[in-house]
Amino acid sequence: MHNNDKKLLNGLLKADGIDPNGVSNDERAVFREMLDEQLKSKQSKSDSRVKSRFKYFKSPFKMRKMGTKNTYDAGIKSGLKPEIWRIIMKSRITKLAAAAMIFIAILLGINSFPGSSSSLVFADIIQPILNAKSASMDMLIGPKESQVKIHDDILGSRIRRTVSNVKGTDIIIDLEEMKMLALSHTEKTATTVKLEGLGNIPNYLKLLQDTVVRMQDAEEFKVENQGLKSIDGHDYVVFVAVGGNDTITIWCDPKTALPVRIKQKTPNMLIICDNLQFDIAFDESKFSMDVPEGYTVADAGGIDFKKGSESGFIESLRIWAEIIEDGHFPDSINLQDIVKIGPKFEKGMKRAGFTKEQSAQSAMKFGQGIVFIRFFKGQGQWHYAGKGVELGDSSRPIFWYQPKDSETWRVIYGDLTVEDVAPENLPE
């Protein structure tokens, strides 16, 4: 360190009231206490948990083949259907709606990746990806026969996304600037969308990295090493990790020690990430947010997710009950339900006699409003109890949540009116 640099460092620390020459006795004492505790804890665990952790993770790729070879069954029995993507691809505006919906649905999906609630330790298996700067992956949604494949190339904070049943369209997402550019190569149109109010959304790679970091601190975890299994004639080491209600299955390449497939299952959804590759030397221009030459710029305005909030969510509930479910509220409102509503949405819009424009607007409103649940800003949990409730039933509460810094709860009723309710008067 140069003299000026060192002086500058010391000066900055002093200016902040920090002794540049070391730590205080109190700090040192606290650290030593913590260190002693950790060393002691490590020692006592070395014959049990820590050993078992090493058994599973330390050298998983030196293992000989164990267990039986299974042909990988890519079929997903989740009941997810991809029709929603097709329905909303009928006009330029609907393309925008589709882009937004794809974006929202995947955000909803990837951000539910276990981390905050589960307690797993993945250790060495996914350690190599921590340093990855770029990645490529396929996200598979729905049963095999009607599966939608979303392909993501990721470079830093940018994603280039293609969707298997949205032909001729690329979506480039800048998660740092929160912008989206939808390029229709067939129509030579470029639609830029400002995605406001979505907060700090990591891409899947970053999310995975953050998750790994968090998981490494976890004290409790349950992992099963299923040995070598085969996918399309290639052997992979398979680990199944369970934490709380979440299950993650990871297929690792025994030679590179890198995960090639991750299956994430939560009570609300199932997503498979396939063909994972890391540190690809992408051409940066592929992620450019500049409109290509010869493309017409479509003025789509922006999607301000801040405006969604409660009123947007209520509008989504109205659309869901009125158009999608023909007069009653859905049984549940989780991600799986959202992705499944495609066919019902189409029928409902026909039934209502909507024009394409009206259909697109409904899809957009629905997508925006539903984000309220994903980016829930209240305290604790939201509760949904709309199963069997008719739209207009003012006697039945269907949704309630506690806004941030509020002592009362907001309760939405079947007629979509809202009331502030004291905690002791909440629905049971």
Added chain:
Amino acid sequence: MEFDEQLEKLVHRCQDGEKAAFERLFEIYQPRLRYYVRRLDSGDGHTDDILQDIWLAVFKKIHKLKDTRSLGVWLYRIARNRVYDGFRRKDRFVRMPEEDEIPVSGTDEPVFDAEDAEALHKAMERLKPQHREVLTLCFIEQMPYQSIADVVGCTIGTVRSRIFYAKHYLRKEMEIQSA
């Protein structure tokens, strides 16, 4: 022996579970980490908790650190994750608008003298969070741009751009203060 070599050896000793090595690492990095965390966390009185979390994570994970030369990046990434985990829990992280990445040359960047440290420190408080963060890493660790990019999780071009802007804003802010 060069400082970097000493650090590498220190990391190896930590990886072997040597108590004295951990204590040494703590003595070296705790003041700088405190400064960095305070710049990110804007002082809600949680700094000590965050620092404790950081060192717990260091203790638990240091045996996984394969490239011991990247200790600084690794350490600050842990610190950053801990601070931002706190933000996520508190749901108060506010994304700030960022300038476009622009090509900049290193020659037209303001240079800061150690004598100005106090004014610099005060002026930094007025910068945007993302500018303050990269400058902090730049000033307290003299991190190369690539390492800062690794810590912050963005491209080297973005770091270059942020530092360029940040230094100019800082200089302007210091001029306002002195006036």
